[in-house]
Amino acid sequence: MTAETDTKTPEAAAVPPPGPAHEQKAAPRGRRRLLTRRDRITLALMAGVPTVLHVALVWVTAFASIALAFTTWDGIGFDSIKWVGLDNFRELFTNNPQFWPAVQHNIIWFVVLILVPTPMGLFLAVQLDKRIRFSRVYQTAFFLPVVVSLAVTGFVWQLVYNPDTGLINSLVGANKPGHYIDWIGDPHLNLWAVLIAASWRHTGYMMILYLAGLKGVDPSLREASALDGANEWQTFKSVIFPTLRPTNTVVLVVTIIEALRAFDLVFVFNKGAQGTELLSILITNNIIGESSRIGYGSAIAVVLLVISLAVIIPYLIATFRKERRA
């Protein structure tokens, strides 16, 4: 900020300088101006069109949904929007039996992703980084789930979990009356079942991120630690892992985002029924449909937005602080 205060404010810059002499002097310099008229039009279009789209599709809609969170609206005609103040939130926090489970599940989702597939991905990346034989094949195999759309992942895992004809129950014979495992329906099981599918995918994602991070590690560091007589684990713990710090930050952010936007897998799996409720699914269920509760759905969206901001703002502050220091 301080660096910019001595440049002229736009208003000041716009005031034509007094005196014709000055103007004559300025004229030849005008040719050296960085931007010709055409440049400006191009620039205005290149920056302006995306800005308009961004403002209209991101900011306007975000503020619209914040505003709608304080209303009830069935989506039919603007005159049916009714201001209800905090009613939607009160209803949500005290009356909605699915809301708190949804918040809880989003948190579990994050904890599991960070505790299980992330170390797995790191482990795989370290192994693959050693240039073992067929490393490309393994890499492709582990990364494949990331390339496939999550909706498709959901369909595939349904074939595994289907209680009557699924792979697991057919193998262990748990599809007979009396001893039955309902992977998709049992509220004590289904969240974990779907988290295995999510982890299956997340591992590959983490592996690629860490692999990229490991490629950036200076080989001389390894040599140095080898010369110092460190074994493999010591090298990893004291030399390699600390250099992965920037990657870890990215991994953390990516995982938080994955946990908050978790949706498609569960939606395909069982539409967020008992045991797998998620905030994103509650929003969808309330907003999409014939006689939608747009105000109420917006209120849930606002809660998700607040949670996201609470996570993202500290991250952005930290990042910008680092950049400024650099």
Next chain:
Amino acid sequence: MHLHLPGSSAPTPSRRTLLRGIGGAAALGAGIPLLSACGDSGSSADPKTVTLGSNASDAVPKKAFAEIYAAFKKQSGLTVDVNTKDHNTFQEQINSYLQGTPDDVFNWFAGYRMQFFASKKLASPIDDVWDKIGGNFPDAMKKLSKGQDGKYYFVPLYTYPWAIFYRKSVFQQHGYEVPTTWDQLVALCKKMKKDGLVPIAFADKDAWPAMGTFDQINFRLNGYDFHVELMGGKASWTDPKVKAVFDHWAELLPYHQDGFMGRTWQDAAQTMVAKKAGMYLLGSFVAQQFTNKADLDDLDFFAFPEMNPAYGQDTVEAPTDGFMVSKAPKNHSGVVKLLEYLGTPAAEQIYLKADSSVVAASSKADTSSYSALQKKAYEMISGAKSLTQFMDRDSRPDFTSTVMQPGLQKFLQNPKGVDGLLSSIERQKKTIFASA
């Protein structure tokens, strides 16, 4: 925009000025309502064409409807321009579709769902059509086609009953008899369990099938009027009458197929195809899963048993599909002609020839080509004192989808927590029904 001035003292615009200029342009751009994009498509009303928005995206109904429109063209010279959308997408978008530039006529469902759009003025009354076609329909169908203002908004085409389906051969083999009272039903379930059968096939992964069971027990126990009051948000969910419904249901639950929360109705139907399940409470579309003709001929059904002698078996759940007219059809006279045609027995027969899992809504349609199952379904519906649609067609869809579907699933998993569940449903219901 001051930047155009020549001889600006700054040789290049400062970064900020530039940004401000762009920001201004952006603000200006944002001011133009984007919504204006969805205007009229430009085609002025063609007197020879009626446009129709269709949710019949499945192959069988799509072809059946196309045949109806072809027959209509032959008779009237009017073309029906069909705009088919995926069935579920159509339902999800119906709201914005009807507010935008909808087709003249569209496929829809009878019941509260139809009345909702009628009361929102998104549909046109069609009393003039009913003056002509009224004689083709029984009173129960007439009642179903009216909005809350007493005007007609709907032309029904076909309907199908919900009942308990079973296989004749299985009943013969074990010497079972069709139960006509609640106690007989429970006793039969017990016997079937002993014989190693799953007494009642069941699936609720899609969250709607359980509503059918609730409806049956509710109107058998408390009658049609209470069903209407409860669905309309007037009766209370904490009423002991509702509690009684769940108590009876809980009595029957141990005889339901295990693992229903992870199963679709198609899979549940397969257990009956395989003769592993004794009964299945579902709509007659269950017949679609019986692809082998011998199996299909073996399929039969009976009405849900009597629970309260005051009501007997007088109510039949029979969801009805048909047509509505959008708020401002471009070709009004064509629309009237089309709906009058769709209300004739001839149109219904064309449809039924292609789709044999449903029956005609009209009482004049020729039933001679019906299968035994269709004949029985037809008799059951035409003999009913009252017809219900289905929980999510007789009540506000936002209530049924966001409160009742998860609520019933919760009950199925924890039948003992009914009291807490019912007061939670009642509290949520009050907010939803108060909102519009």
